[in-house]
Amino acid sequence: MKADMVASFLSTAGNLGRRAWTCLTYPKFLHFGLNGRDTKPGNPEFFQLNNALVEQKVMTARVRAFARRSFEGALTAPLGTALLAWVGGGVAGWQPAVIWFAIFCVIEFLIGRSAYLCWRDGSQKLDILTQGRRLIFLSFLIGLVWGSSVFVFWREGQIQHYLLNLTILVGVSAISISIMSPFLMATVSFYSGLLLLPLIHTLLMQDPISLKVAMGLGILYMLSLQHASVVGDQLIKDLELTVRNEMLAERLHLALDAADQDWFDLNPQSGEMVASVRYINFHGIATDDTVYDFQSWLDVIHPDDRAATQLAFSTALQDGGAIESEYRVRALNNEWLWIRSIGHVVDRDAQGKAVRVIGIHSDVTESKHVDGKIRKLAFYDQLTNLPNRRLLNDRIQHAIQNAKCQQQYGALLMLDMDDFKALNDTQGHDVGDKFLVVVARRIESCVREVDTVARQGGDEFVILLESLGERDEASDRAEAIAKKILDAIKKPYLLELTEVAGKGHTYNYHCSASIGVTLFSGQVNSSEELMKRADTAMYQAKTSGRNLIRFFDMGMQEQVTARAILGNELREAIQKNQFVLHYQPQMNEAGCITGAEALLRWMHPRHGVMPPDSFISVAEDTGLILPIGRFVMETACAQLVAWAARPETAHLTLSINVSAAQFRDQEFIDHTLATVKSSGVNSCKIMLEITESLLLNSLEGIIEKMFELKTRGISFSLDDFGTGYSSLAYLKHLPIDQLKIDKSFIRDVLTDMNDAVIVRTIIALAKSMELNIIAEGVETKEQRELLAKNGCFAYQGYLYAGPMATEELEQYMQQLIAKTTACTSTSAGNECQTQS
Ligand SMILES: Nc1nc2c(ncn2[C@@H]2O[C@H](COP(=O)(O)O[C@H]3[C@@H](O)[C@H](n4cnc5c(=O)[nH]c(N)nc54)O[C@@H]3COP(=O)(O)O)[C@@H](O)[C@H]2O)c(=O)[nH]1
Numbered sequence: 001m002k003a004d005m006v007a008s009f010l011s012t013a014g015n016l017g018r019r020a021w022t023c024l025t026y027p028k029f030l031h032f033g034l035n036g037r038d039t040k041p042g043n044p045e046f047f048q049l050n051n052a053l054v055e056q057k058v059m060t061a062r063v064r065a066f067a068r069r070s071f072e073g074a075l076t077a078p079l080g081t082a083l084l085a086w087v088g089g090g091v092a093g094w095q096p097a098v099i100w101f102a103i104f105c106v107i108e109f110l111i112g113r114s115a116y117l118c119w120r121d122g123s124q125k126l127d128i129l130t131q132g133r134r135l136i137f138l139s140f141l142i143g144l145v146w147g148s149s150v151f152v153f154w155r156e157g158q159i160q161h162y163l164l165n166l167t168i169l170v171g172v173s174a175i176s177i178s179i180m181s182p183f184l185m186a187t188v189s190f191y192s193g194l195l196l197l198p199l200i201h202t203l204l205m206q207d208p209i210s211l212k213v214a215m216g217l218g219i220l221y222m223l224s225l226q227h228a229s230v231v232g233d234q235l236i237k238d239l240e241l242t243v244r245n246e247m248l249a250e251r252l253h254l255a256l257d258a259a260d261q262d263w264f265d266l267n268p269q270s271g272e273m274v275a276s277v278r279y280i281n282f283h284g285i286a287t288d289d290t291v292y293d294f295q296s297w298l299d300v301i302h303p304d305d306r307a308a309t310q311l312a313f314s315t316a317l318q319d320g321g322a323i324e325s326e327y328r329v330r331a332l333n334n335e336w337l338w339i340r341s342i343g344h345v346v347d348r349d350a351q352g353k354a355v356r357v358i359g360i361h362s363d364v365t366e367s368k369h370v371d372g373k374i375r376k377l378a379f380y381d382q383l384t385n386l387p388n389r390r391l392l393n394d395r396i397q398h399a400i401q402n403a404k405c406q407q408q409y410g411a412l413l414m415l416d417m418d419d420f421k422a423l424n425d426t427q428g429h430d431v432g433d434k435f436l437v438v439v440a441r442r443i444e445s446c447v448r449e450v451d452t453v454a455r456q457g458g459d460e461f462v463i464l465l466e467s468l469g470e471r472d473e474a475s476d477r478a479e480a481i482a483k484k485i486l487d488a489i490k491k492p493y494l495l496e497l498t499e500v501a502g503k504g505h506t507y508n509y510h511c512s513a514s515i516g517v518t519l520f521s522g523q524v525n526s527s528e529e530l531m532k533r534a535d536t537a538m539y540q541a542k543t544s545g546r547n548l549i550r551f552f553d554m555g556m557q558e559q560v561t562a563r564a565i566l567g568n569e570l571r572e573a574i575q576k577n578q579f580v581l582h583y584q585p586q587m588n589e590a591g592c593i594t595g596a597e598a599l600l601r602w603m604h605p606r607h608g609v610m611p612p613d614s615f616i617s618v619a620e621d622t623g624l625i626l627p628i629g630r631f632v633m634e635t636a637c638a639q640l641v642a643w644a645a646r647p648e649t650a651h652l653t654l655s656i657n658v659s660a661a662q663f664r665d666q667e668f669i670d671h672t673l674a675t676v677k678s679s680g681v682n683s684c685k686i687m688l689e690i691t692e693s694l695l696l697n698s699l700e701g702i703i704e705k706m707f708e709l710k711t712r713g714i715s716f717s718l719d720d721f722g723t724g725y726s727s728l729a730y731l732k733h734l735p736i737d738q739l740k741i742d743k744s745f746i747r748d749v750l751t752d753m754n755d756a757v758i759v760r761t762i763i764a765l766a767k768s769m770e771l772n773i774i775a776e777g778v779e780t781k782e783q784r785e786l787l788a789k790n791g792c793f794a795y796q797g798y799l800y801a802g803p804m805a806t807e808e809l810e811q812y813m814q815q816l817i818a819k820t821t822a823c824t825s826t827s828a829g830n831e832c833q834t835q836s
Contacts, residue, residue, distance in 0.1 A: 074112035088153025143193025396527035404522025409474030595653030743777020
C-alpha cells in the first residue's frame with residue numbers, strides 16, 4: 001500500500017515534471033492545456049477545435065476566470081493568513097509572524113492588482129497570456145508563502161499548534177481548488193508550495209506522527225491535483241461551450257446585420273414576442289427590453305398595412321406554411337420604413353395550435369424606393385411624369401374590363417399638338433420640353449383624378465376617361481372634356497427662353513391641338529384597337545383643319561383601311577413600273593403650244609388609269625412620294641431630251657409638280673441635278689411647280705434650295721396661287737418665275753365677281769413683280785378672253801386639251817401646226833443662263 005502510494009506519487013511527480021518541462025520549453029506555455037489535453041499547434045487536435053479562434057477565446061476566458069477567482073481569493077485570503085499569523089505568532093513570537101504576514105500581504109496585493117487588471121481587461125500593456133503567466137507565477141509564490149508558515153511558526157513540542165497550522169493549510173487547499181482549476185499548472189504551482197513544503201518539513205521533524213502526517217499531506221496533494229484537474233476539465237468544457245455559443249450568436253448577429261435583417265421569436269398564444277434589439281429600435285417601440293407583446297408590434301404598423309399583415313400571420317398560424325408580409329412601420333425618427341417579415345411556425349401544442357413562430361424582419365425600404373424608381377422609369381414619362389405608353393395600355397385593358405362590368409361607356413382621346421415641330425425647330429428642344437410639361441399640366445387640370453392622362457411620345461397625349469355613362473351621355477361628356485382641353489391648350493404660353501447676356505426673356509406662344517375621340521364599352525377587346533381608332537379620329541381632326549375634335553366612326557376606319565391597302569399597292573406599283581406621265585399642253589395667246597405640264601398617272605391593274613389626287617396624299621404619308629418623284633423627274637427629263645431632238649418640239653418647256661415632302665427631302669437637290677446631268681437635258685426647259693404649303697415652314701432652307709436649282713437654270717412656278725394661307729410678303733424673297741392662277745378662280749371668273757377680282761389682282765401682282773403668269777383650268781374662250789383682257793396670255797385647260805400620253809400630244813401638235821402655221825416659229829427663244 002505504502003509502496004503503491006509512493007509509486008503513484010513518483011509517477012505523478014514524473015508526469016508533472018515532464019509537463020513542466022514541456023511547458024517551460026514551449027514559448028506560449030499557456031497553450032499547454034495542463035488539464036490532460038495538449039492542444040498546442042502541431043497537434044492535429046488543435047486544429048480540429050475549429051480553429052485557432054475558439055482556442056484563443058477559450059484561453060482568454062480561462063485566464064479571465066482564473067483572474068476573477070484569484071482576485072476574489074486575494075480579498076479573502078488575508079483573513080486566513082491573519083488567523084495563521086495570530087495562531088503562529090503566539091507560539092513563535094510576533095516579529096516573524098508580522099514579517100510573514102507582511103510578505104503574504106505584498107504578494108496577495110500583487111495578485112489582486114494583476115488579477116483585477118486582467119479580469120477587467122484594464123491593462124493594455126500586457127497581452128492576456130502574459131497576464132495569465134504572471135498570475136500563475138504569483139500563485140506559485142503565494143503557495144510558497146502559505147507552505148513556509150510551518151517553517152516560520154514551528155516550535156519544538158508545539159505539535160498541537162503545528163497541527164492547527166496544517167489544518168488551516170488544508171482548509172486553504174480545499175478553498176483554492178476552484179481558484180486554481182482553470183489551469184492545472186496554477187494548481188501544481190500553488191499546491192507544490194502549499195502542501196509539499198509542509199510535507200518536507202514534517203518528514204524533517206522526526207516526530208512519531210510525522211510520517212503519517214507527511215503521507216496525509218502527500219495524498220492530499222495528489223487528490224487536490226486530481227480534483228483540480230477534474231474541475232478544470234469541466235470548467236474548460238463549459239467555457240468552450242459558452243465560447244462556441246457566443247461565437248454562433250455573434251455569427252448569426254453579424255450575418256443578420258450584414259443582410260440588414262433581424263430575428264423575431266413569437267408565442268402567438270401569449271402574444272409574447274422576443275426580437276433583436278436593433279429591430280425593436282427601428283420599430284420605435286419605446287422599450288429597451290427585447291421582449292414585448294405582439295399587439296404593440298402591430299400598433300406601429302401603418303394602418304393601411306395592418307389588416308393584411310395580421311391576415312398573413314393568422315393564415316400561416318392556422319394553415320401552416322410560411323408567413324410572408326410587407327408592411328410599413330414608423331421608425332423612431334418618424335419616417336415610415338418598409339419591413340418584410342418571413343417566418344415559420346416551428347412548434348405547435350397538442351391541439352395543433354401554433355405556440356412558436358420564428359422568422360426574420362428585413363428593412364426593405366431602400367429596395368422599395370429603388371423598385372419605385374424602376375417602376376417610374378418603366379411606366380412613367382420622364383419629362384412630364386405622366387404614365388407612358390406601357391402603363392396606359394395596362395390602364396386601357398382595365399378600363400375595358402370595368403366598362404364591361406359596369407356596363408358604362410368610356411372614352412379614349414388622342415391629342416396631338418398642332419405645329420409643335422415649328423416651336424421645337426425655332427426655339428430649341430429645351431423650350432419645347434418646357435412647353436410640353438405645361439401642356440401636360442393643363443390637360444391634367446381638365447380631367448378627374450380617376451382619369452388617366454398619358455404621354456405617347458413627342459407631342460402626342462392620350463386621355464382615358466372611364467365610367468361616362470350610357471353611350472349618348474358618354475359622347476356628350478367626352479366632347480365637353482375634349483373642348484375644355486382644347487380651350488385650356490389655346491390659352492397663351494409664357495415660355496422662358498435661354499438666358500441671353502445674363503437676361504432671361506420670355507416668349508409668348510400660342511398654339512392649338514387636334515383631338516380624336518373614340519368611345520368604348522366592354523365589347524372592344526384590345527387597347528391597340530382603341531388606340532388605332534382614336535388615332536384615326538385624331539388624323540381626321542388634323543386633316544380637317546386642326547384645332548378640332550373628331551369622333552371615330554366606322555367610315556373613318558374604312559378610309560384608314562383603304563389608305564393602308566393603297567399604300568401597299570403603291571409599293572407594288574413602284575416595283576412593277578405602273579406609273580406613266582401624261583402631258584397637258586400650255587398655250588400662248590396665239591394658240592401655239594409653248595410647253596406642257598407633266599401629270600402623273602397610275603396604270604392600276606384593276607382600277608385602270610388612276611389620277612394623282614387619288615394616291616398622292618397616301619404616297620406623301622408613306623414616304624413613297626420620294627421614289628415616285630424620282631421617277632417623274634427622270635421620265636420628264638427623258639421626254640424633254642426626246643423633244644429637244646426634233647425641231648418642231650425642241651422649244652417646249654415642261655412643268656413638273658414637286659410636293660412639299662419631296663422638296664424637303666435632303667437628297668432632292670442632288671438627285672434632280674444628277675438626273676439633269678445624266679439625261680443631258682437643257683435645264684432651262686424645266687419648270688418646277690411648287691405650292692404655297694411648301695413655304696409654311698422653315699422658309700429660309702426652302703429659298704436656299706430654290707436658289708441652288710435656279711443657278712443651274714431650273715425655273716419655278718407657284719402652283720394653285722391664291723388658295724394658300726401664306727403672306728404675300730414672302731413672294732418678293734422667292735426666286736419665282738411664274739404664278740399659276742388656280743383653276744378654282746377661273747371656273748367662275750365670268751360669273752363670280754370675287755373670283756374676277758382675285759384673278760385681276762393676281763395678274764396685277766405678277767406684273768408688278770415682273771413674274772410670268774399662267775392660268776390653269778381654262779375651259780372656255782370667254783374665260784381666255786377675259787384673262788387676255790386683264791393681261792394673262794398663257795393658258796392651260798380643256799379649252800385646248802386635257803392631259804394626254806406622249807403620242808397623243810405629238811398628234812395634237814401635228815394637228816396644231818397644220819392648222820396654225822405661226823406655231824412653227826415658236827421654237828425660237830427660251831434662252832437661259834446657267835451656272836455649272
Ligand atoms: N407631286 C406630284 N403631284 C402631281 C403630279 N402629277 C400631278 N400631281 C398633282 O395632282 C393634282 C391633280 O392632277 P390631275 O388629276 O392630273 O389634274 C390636273 C389636270 O387634269 C387638271 N386640269 C387641267 N385642265 C383642267 C380644266 O380645264 N378643268 C379642270 N377641272 N381640271 C383641269 O388640273 C390638274 C393640274 O393642276 P395643277 O397641277 O394645279 O396645274 C395636280 O394638281 C398636281 O398637284 C406629280 O407628278 N407629282
